[in-house]
Amino acid sequence: MFTGIVKTIGSVSGVNRRNGGLRLRVHYAEKNEFSALAIDESVSVNGACQTVVAVGEGWFEVDTVEETLAKTTLGSLSSGSAVNLERAIRPIDRLGGHFVLGHVDCVGEVNDVRELGASREIWIGYPREFDPFIVSAGSITIDGISLTVARLGEASFAVAIIPFTFLHTTINALLSGSRVNLEFDILGKYVARQLSPGSGVSSAPVSRISVEWLTQNGF
Ligand SMILES: Cc1cc2nc3c(=O)[nH]c(=O)nc-3n(C[C@H](O)[C@H](O)[C@H](O)CO)c2cc1C
Numbered sequence: 364m365f366t367g368i369v370k371t372i373g374s375v376s377g378v379n380r381r382n383g384g385l386r387l388r389v390h391y392a393e394k395n396e397f398s399a400l401a402i403d404e405s406v407s408v409n410g411a412c413q414t415v416v417a418v419g420e421g422w423f424e425v426d427t428v429e430e431t432l433a434k435t436t437l438g439s440l441s442s443g444s445a446v447n448l449e450r451a452i453r454p455i456d457r458l459g460g461h462f463v464l465g466h467v468d469c470v471g472e473v474n475d476v477r478e479l480g481a482s483r484e485i486w487i488g489y490p491r492e493f494d495p496f497i498v499s500a501g502s503i504t505i506d507g508i509s510l511t512v513a514r515l516g517e518a519s520f521a522v523a524i525i526p527f528t529f530l531h532t533t534i535n536a537l538l539s540g541s542r543v544n545l546e547f548d549i550l551g552k553y554v555a556r557q558l559s560p561g562s563g564v565s566s567a568p569v570s571r572i573s574v575e576w577l578t579q580n581g582f
């Protein structure tokens with residue numbers, strides 16, 4: 364599990380085809396917490412949880428399988444691509460972002476990037492089926508970065524990017540048309556599942572949840 368607080372930007376230094384998947388080598392600045400990365404550990408690469416299978420000085424490797432290639436943008440990485448990295452949390456870590464599983468739900472597309480003084484607003488389109496999992500002021504993970512949903516549109520949402528995040532993640536490279544890994548907040552997924560028809564909890568559609576309903580059902 365992760366928090367979406369990106370710790371460093373790595374650089375892809377090798378992409379090799381293997382048994383239908385990819386072996387990715389990622390380099391990072393040698394003097395940081397990634398030097399302690401060990402084989403078998405989980406690491407978030409642009410928001411997708413990957414298992415470390417080899418390590419060396421200033422680099423690690425992961426095997427990216429077909430399922431991951433189908434659901435994420437990892438298949439479009441090439442030598443020199445910049446990637447957001449985060450090691451798995453320890454139970455004592457501060458939860459600076461939100462609970463991020465590293466299970467990418469889908470790939471979204473940047474619709475617009477707007478300059479707003481010191482910050483920048485980025486609009487991202489996503490498949491409609493994920494509507495129940497996104498709320499204004501809720502959390503979302505974009506390429507492994509924990510962000511707050513600033514505005515909702517039609518099958519799209521905006522995030523406001525502060526200068527720190529702009530400087531310390533790959534968000535600064537996004538342009539209209541860029542594809543990004545999206546993970547919707549796990550909290551919304553459990554609520555939507557509980558409220559879905561056939562769950563035995565309620566037949567109320569998710570969009571009609573009311574304060575009254577939540578109170579009556581013990582929330
Ligand atoms: C603990 C953990 C380890 C994972 N390790 C890998 C991996 O080594 N390679 C891979 O392609 N997918 C791996 N996945 C699945 C991958 O994150 C997932 O397919 C994408 O995020 C798309 O949902 C892992 C997932 C978890 C939760």
Ligand SMILES: Nc1c(NC[C@H](O)[C@H](O)[C@H](O)CO)[nH]c(=O)[nH]c1=O
Nearest residue numbers: 367368369509510511523524525528
């Ligand atoms: N919630 C928002 C953040 N959060 C901080 C970033 O997750 C963090 O700066 C990054 O992971 C690097 O460590 N940043 C924003 O720009 N906008 C948000 O809504």
